[in-house]
Amino acid sequence: MLMEKVAEILAEASAEAVEPRFRALAAGEVMEKAPGEVVTVADREAEQIISRRLRELLPVPVVGEEAVSADPELARSLHTEPAVWLVDPVDGTSNFVAGRPDFAVMAALVRAGQTVASWIWQPVTGTAYSAELGAGAWRDGHRLTCPPPAAEPEKWRGVLKSRFLDPAAHHRLRANARAFDHLDPGRSSAGIEYPLITVGEQDFILYWRTLPWDHAPGSLLVSEAGGRSARLDGLPYRPEAPGCQEGLLVAADPEQWERIHRILLDGDSPA
Template sequence: MMTPALHAAVETIMREASERAILPRYQALALSDIDNKAVDDVVTIADKEAEAMLTERLSALLPEASVVGEEACFADMTVMERLKDRLCWIVDPLDGTNNFAAGKPPFGVLVALADRGEILGGWILDCLSGRFCRADAGGGAWIDGERITARTTGEEPPLAAISTLFLDPEAREKIRAHIAPHYRLVDIPRCAAEQYPRLVVGVNDISVFNRTLPWDHAAGVLFLNEAGGKAARPDGSPYRADEYERSDLIGAASPALWDAFAEIVARIG
């Protein structure tokens, strides 16, 4: 299934969605083009138009596959159930929407293909730079057509991008007291389409995610693991696209960095 022709077709579809639905709206949104989905979470007309385009084109590419899109799930959460029993495209039409709505980078498009929760392929487009990452299960990871192997920052202490946005005060205090002394904490980009590549190209060593919805993570987890880094649940179990009720995920530029961080997390609970 994961053929060069399929990879090329998915890339073409994603770039067209970016060029036609997203980039023309960048730094040109009217207030009426932005809606609030939740506290500190917005959706724009670009999200909706891009998802419609991606859904139509990906459905034509593989008619046997359903589409699970972020905005479709926001409208009807039962769409998520498709992940449990069938072949599915998983679509984040505009990852980093809050950045996009504020007129700043990073933001991108994420697409994955999963069969009953097992991630088969992942594609990540940075809309502004055009950087294109892809991976397929057992087939390695690639950036702009060149095979890539994950590398660490080489810094000591290692660099950790940890989001505390959705954590309660007790969890934030645990990070400050037990994790911060062993790592240099850096800002998160609020964009998985940027955060996962950072773990591969030597910008960050560790990333921690509390919410692990499939459109944010399916493509990035596969990309990082196929590049030789490691993304997994804190107990070491693999990330699956159909386990969307679970929280917490650790990504690292190398298995050794992952092991060291997971040991600290296990100690502090």
């Protein structure tokens, strides 16, 4: 019941606060919350709706992207509370503002520091993804399993989100990534990018900055679909307060994850 109810909450909040403003934002409805980062009235209203309704389902703290922007201490709940909700009301706000369709509405439930359930709603396509720890991943109610990757790294496609790395590390990663078939620039929305792995459109993604509301939903989705989402030291992903730990490699297959890690981080030959 919880899985279905949260999916309904995200879709209904999107229909009320987000979708009517897509390509229809009025003057004054887009603000800069930090240098280079924008927020809209849709983000704030959707988060308020989702947070209130999630607390009605399970009365635990809600760590929402916009709430943390106003009160950074709220993110400490991830480490101090036995359970918290994570909410990203519009993942891909820059796309939303520009009228591009790559944005999503996301939530996750975290218990004892581990993501146990997650939801991704893609409003433009009307596609719902969900995952439950130990129980699997779904797209529109159908079980998801990551397709097996090609055997040769030369055929693998991926995304490097290395904007926040220092120049030397950025250059090294880009040089090592020449071993792969193709690097995509990404979609500027984790809620769009993670599902691409589960359907075989991408083989891997390397993220550096890993804000918890961006990555908890998709990491669980990929893991429950048979892939692997892990920190660069190999430990499984767990959502952390912003700035606590960075770097995350996501791949469609655990063995493939190891090979990608060796090629990207260590510069090993793909052979």
